[in-house]
Amino acid sequence: MLEEKLENKDIKPTAMRLLVLRQLVESGAAISLKSLEAKFERADKATLFRTLKTFEDKKLIHSIEDGTGSVKYALCEEGCECAPQDQHIHFHCVKCGETYCLTKSKIPQTHIPSGFKASSASMVYKGTCANCN
Ligand SMILES: [Zn+2]
Numbered sequence: 001m002l003e004e005k006l007e008n009k010d011i012k013p014t015a016m017r018l019l020v021l022r023q024l025v026e027s028g029a030a031i032s033l034k035s036l037e038a039k040f041e042r043a044d045k046a047t048l049f050r051t052l053k054t055f056e057d058k059k060l061i062h063s064i065e066d067g068t069g070s071v072k073y074a075l076c077e078e079g080c081e082c083a084p085q086d087q088h089i090h091f092h093c094v095k096c097g098e099t100y101c102l103t104k105s106k107i108p109q110t111h112i113p114s115g116f117k118a119s120s121a122s123m124v125y126k127g128t129c130a131n132c133n
Pocket residue numbers: 059060061062076077080081082083086
């Protein structure tokens with residue numbers, strides 16, 4: 001249930017939030033703000049952006065920098081705290097431009113020198129996706 005997904009993360013289920021969440025759930029790949037705007041032509045851009053920010057702050061979604069210059073967003077897994085050890089590898093298809101979460105492939109833990117404190121980690125593979133191959 002979409003409402004439940006929001007309530008579990010302490011997010012008040014407004015109509016707009018439910019619509020955006022549905023889009024994220026139904027999309028098999030990560031979504032950029034721009035493509036979200038294209039899907040909700042009548043929605044206010046600032047509202048869409050705020051909705052994504054709220055979702056991100058509440059760890060319902062995570063943002064992905066895939067090197068294309070436009071940040072994309074995808075749903076987090078159940079119980080994700082968005083800490084480095086929760087994060088998975090992303091795959092960016094150079095043909096269709098989609099970016100996918102490889103949720104089964106966690107980012108390998110690495111040694112971080114004492115005094116450094118990691119708050120996030122990202123790893124992006126590039127190539128061609130199953131749809132393009
Ligand atoms: Zn997360």
